[in-house]
Amino acid sequence: MLKTTAFVTLSGLILTGVAQADVPRVATDIAPVHGLVARVMQGVGSPDLVVQPGASPHGYSMRPSEALALNQADFVFWMGEALTPWLEGSLETLAAEAHVIELLHAEGTTTLAFRTGARFAGHEEEGDEHGHEEEEHHEDEHEGDHEKESDHDEEHDGHDHEGVDPHAWLAPENGKLWLGLIADELAQFDPENANSYLKNAAEGQAEIEAVVTKVNAALDPLRSGGFVVFHDAYQYFETSFGLSALGAISLSDASSPSPSRITEVRDTVAELGATCVFSEPQFNQGLVATVLDGTNAKTAVIDPMGTALPLGPQFYPSLLLDLGNRMASCH
Structure with a gap:
C-alpha cells in the first residue's frame, strides 16, 4: 500500500x-x-x-x-x-x-545452468573428466583425505551451485x-x-x-584466445558476446578453491594456451599468481557487480562497457 x-x-x-x-x-x-x-x-x-x-x-x-x-x-x-x-x-x-x-x-x-567443473565443457581433453579422479585415488591416504575435505568445504560454502546460474x-x-x-x-x-x-x-x-555495439568491437581480439575467470559469474556475458572461458579458479565468490582445483586450472591455462587470467578486486590475488606461474598469460581485474562504478540511471550500460573494456585490455 x-x-x-x-x-x-x-x-x-x-x-x-x-x-x-x-x-x-x-x-x-x-x-x-x-x-x-x-x-x-x-x-x-x-x-x-x-x-x-x-x-x-x-x-x-x-x-x-x-x-x-x-x-x-x-x-x-x-x-x-x-x-x-x-x-x-x-x-x-x-x-x-x-x-x-x-x-x-x-x-x-534468458537463464543458463551452472557450470561446476574447474575446466568448462567444450575444453576437456579426452579422458580428462576421469583423469583427476584417478589421480586423487592414487594419492597417499592422508593427502587424499585432506583434499576431499577441502573440496567438501568449497562445494558447501556460499550459494547453491545446482540449477540456474x-x-x-x-x-x-x-x-x-x-x-x-x-x-x-x-x-x-x-x-x-x-x-x-x-x-x-x-x-x-x-x-x-x-x-x-561498442563492447562487441572491443572484444574482437579476445575471441582468438582463451581465458580463465576467478569465479564463474560471466557465462551470460560470454554467451552474449561470443566468448568462451576455459575455466574458473573458484566455484563461488563465497568459497575458497581446493588445492586440486587450483592445480587443474593451472594445467588448463598451460595446456590450452590461455591468454588471460581474470581476477576480481575483493578476492585473493595470490591464487591468480599461482595459476599464472609458469605460463605466458596476462591478468586483468574484472568485476561482475561494478563495485567501483557510481550508482544511478547509467550504471547498467556503464557496467557492460567497463567489463568489456577491461576484458579487452588483457589481450
Whole structure:
C-alpha cells in the first residue's frame, strides 16, 4: 500500500507537484538491478539499494535503514533466491505488503545452468573428466583425505551451485527485457507517471544497444584466445558476446578453491594456451599468481557487480562497457 504523509502544505504541492506524492517507493537487492530501476524512474523518483556495493550478495546483514526500505516499499525488484537466499525470509516479514518481482524467473528471461567443473565443457581433453579422479585415488591416504575435505568445504560454502546460474544481469538482452517489465509494473501502479516510465525504459534499451555495439568491437581480439575467470559469474556475458572461458579458479565468490582445483586450472591455462587470467578486486590475488606461474598469460581485474562504478540511471550500460573494456585490455 502506498505510504503518503497525512499533512501536506499547499506550498509543498506547488513545489513538488501532486504526482510526486504518488511515486511508488521501490527497493532493489543489488547494484545492477538498482541501476535498471533508477533508469526507469529517472526524473520521477529514486529506488533504494539493500545490498551495498562491495558486499557479497550471497550472505549479507542488513542495516536498519535497509530493513526500513524493504518495510516501506511498494515494490521490490530482486534477482531472486538463487543469488540472495537470505533475503527471501526478510521479504516475507518486512515487505509482506509490497509487490515483489523476482527478475530471474520473469517471463522471457534468458537463464543458463551452472557450470561446476574447474575446466568448462567444450575444453576437456579426452579422458580428462576421469583423469583427476584417478589421480586423487592414487594419492597417499592422508593427502587424499585432506583434499576431499577441502573440496567438501568449497562445494558447501556460499550459494547453491545446482540449477540456474543467477548472474543473469550480464546478458544485455535480459537488461533490456527487465527495463520494459519494470516500466510496465510501475506504470500500472502510478499511471500519472506512466509515460515517463515507458519513455525512460525505451531510452534505456537504446542505450544498452549502443553499448553492445561498442563492447562487441572491443572484444574482437579476445575471441582468438582463451581465458580463465576467478569465479564463474560471466557465462551470460560470454554467451552474449561470443566468448568462451576455459575455466574458473573458484566455484563461488563465497568459497575458497581446493588445492586440486587450483592445480587443474593451472594445467588448463598451460595446456590450452590461455591468454588471460581474470581476477576480481575483493578476492585473493595470490591464487591468480599461482595459476599464472609458469605460463605466458596476462591478468586483468574484472568485476561482475561494478563495485567501483557510481550508482544511478547509467550504471547498467556503464557496467557492460567497463567489463568489456577491461576484458579487452588483457589481450
